[in-house]
Amino acid sequence: MKTDNWTARQIARACEGQLLRDSNLPINGFSIDTRTLQPGNLFVALKGENQDGHLYAAKAVDAGAAALLISNETAVAGLSDKVAIIKATDALTGLQKIAQKRRGQLQSKVIGITGSNGKTTTRAMLQHLLASVGRCSATSGNLNNHIGLPLTILGLDATADYAVLEMGMNHQGEIRDLCRISQPDAALISNIGPAHIGILGSLKNIALAKAEILESLSEKQIAVVPGDTEFSELLRQATKAGLVYFGAGENNDYRISELQMTVEGVSFRLTAPDSSSDCKLHLAGRHNAFNATAALALFHQLGHDLQKGCQLLESFAPVSARMERVEVAGINILLDCYNANPGSMSEALSFLNVCPAPRIAVLGDMRELGDMAVSMHRQLGVQAAASRPELLVCVGADAAHIAAAARENGMAEASVIALSSNEEAAEVLKDRLIKGSTVLFKASRGMHFETIVRSLWPDLGKDLH
Structure with missing residues (x-):
């Protein structure tokens, strides 16, 4: 490089x-x-x-x-x-001014990616696709904020044909500032959900913050955005660029149908404006079909073959600690320690439901939900009760509301455990994990769930960040 x-x-x-x-x-x-x-x-x-x-x-x-x-x-x-x-x-x-100067010197087509869930996986998928048709440089790790993005730009391959930049945010104006530095040529919004709603106040404000990635695009540029949302018009009004919509709804430009989820992965049919293709992913969770469709839509809009893209994603491996499946001594581990919000938690529970029993869900606090924290944790508890894992372990003050709602909605007392620390969780799990079981670990980054995993499997050798 x-x-x-x-x-x-x-x-x-x-x-x-x-x-x-x-x-x-x-x-x-x-x-x-x-x-x-x-x-x-x-x-x-x-x-x-x-x-x-x-x-x-x-x-x-x-x-x-x-x-x-x-x-x-x-x-x-x-x-x-x-x-x-x-x-x-x-x-x-x-540092930001130096990065902005470097961006102006790059010949690469720069693509900005944001979203409430899945932006890291979608960014990695698009990088995987574009690397098959040229040199592609991209965000490394979680360098996606006002410090990380400038460092990413300064480390980009000067000979790359494409640069895929992930943009995170938790307040209004942040993505606008990142776009001022990175000057994207195209953009992708993976989805709009209640992540950081405690700071931003409403889903509409979250949509407005995500839409900042569209503002600087010209009428000759394109952006791929979610179509199954109430904010389609808001996104359209935010930009002069041509918008390409993806999702499961009939009116989307790139439409998902025949979606099936198994423990081995997901399969679906993707219909584009000029073609259609069957896609298969060796990834956990139906949400990854939507992440893949967003990446494939932009890949296709950049002039590349859709069917080839679907074939390429069959070999795509999950990003570390994001619904990553690992087997140790016959125990199936679902590692999703990096972060959590209501949308990603719900998808993780849905996937756990198709995994081999006995199934154990180890769930922690979801941060930055503000006044909605109690209701959103309780909503997750209702879903947990409906999916009925054999054991539900909830860690943290907010996660206690998951446990309470699960009990109130029919889960047996003995199947629900509410704890205050990761150390307690590790001790409880040591006696509950048996060969053939499936255990999911998911919580917001600040809960440091990797400490539970490392306590149980010190030699796992995985990057849990």
């Missing part, structure tokens, strides 16, 4: 900063963490609520940084004169 080398002067101009000290060392990359910084990197001294990167500037120099981007000149006084120092009014704003 080819990335760009920078000089300190170029960095200073790009971030509209002041070059306090120059050096002859080329800058070959960007880092905000001295633990992962590589020799030759520019270290960006970000200042946040709990950490100040200026305190680690000396460590960065010792680790081989070629330059420092700072906002506090006093904090780096006395450091080695072998490294360049660039001062910006704000280091984060400086």
